[in-house]
Amino acid sequence: KLSKGATSYGEVLHIESELQDALMLLAMAWPFSGGTHIRLHTKKVITDSSVKSNARQVRDTLLKRQGRKHVETSTNIDAVIAGTYARAPLAEAIQIASLCRARSNLRDVLSYHYRAKLEDGDWYSSLYKVKDSLIRLLQSPDKCEFMKRHDRLGTFERILNNYDLRHPGSGSRVGTLSSEGKAEVFSIAREWVSAALVMIKEGHA
Numbered sequence: 001k002l003s004k005g006a007t008s009y010g011e012v013l014h015i016e017s018e019l020q021d022a023l024m025l026l027a028m029a030w031p032f033s034g035g036t037h038i039r040l041h042t043k044k045v046i047t048d049s050s051v052k053s054n055a056r057q058v059r060d061t062l063l064k065r066q067g068r069k070h071v072e073t074s075t076n077i078d079a080v081i082a083g084t085y086a087r088a089p090l091a092e093a094i095q096i097a098s099l100c101r102a103r104s105n106l107r108d109v110l111s112y113h114y115r116a117k118l119e120d121g122d123w124y125s126s127l128y129k130v131k132d133s134l135i136r137l138l139q140s141p142d143k144c145e146f147m148k149r150h151d152r153l154g155t156f157e158r159i160l161n162n163y164d165l166r167h168p169g170s171g172s173r174v175g176t177l178s179s180e181g182k183a184e185v186f187s188i189a190r191e192w193v194s195a196a197l198v199m200i201k202e203g204h205a
Helices: 009-032 055-065 090-102 104-117 123-138 145-162 171-176 179-201
Strands: none
Touching (some): 009 179, 090 104, 090 179, 123 145
């Protein structure tokens, strides 16, 4: 459960936005913290939600104390979370989330990886952006050398390039990509991101 106190009704929706962003950062960091993929939906769904916001209720309570009332149709922001973990990941996920707040280019890398894992739409384009964003993040060709080890970069590009899946809108060709090929490019991308995180934590990037 994420929470943050509010003392003024004007703070409530801003705090809600902060908490939603924190939740998304934790979800993006989760697979690199000993957990598996967490899928979040910040929209109404048919299934019961395990994450709910009470921001508007807090705002209305604070307004009531001042003898005021906010008039609108109230809504809830629902989320569906499904995730497991190999080891307790929260502390490490918080560390990674903090790094993302400090380095927007790292946030881009994890955001693209998260989008790809949703398996909606142009996941293959998001995987390519993981690779491209990592190169921008690390800047130095020497620091990117690990991506080429054991021909991992070559394998990644061959699999996606053979099916011309670099750009959005190539979905008509996805069906011809084998499940093994898809699993391989996801595995390579995850290895790269994990290695980059280690470099950043050790102060080498």
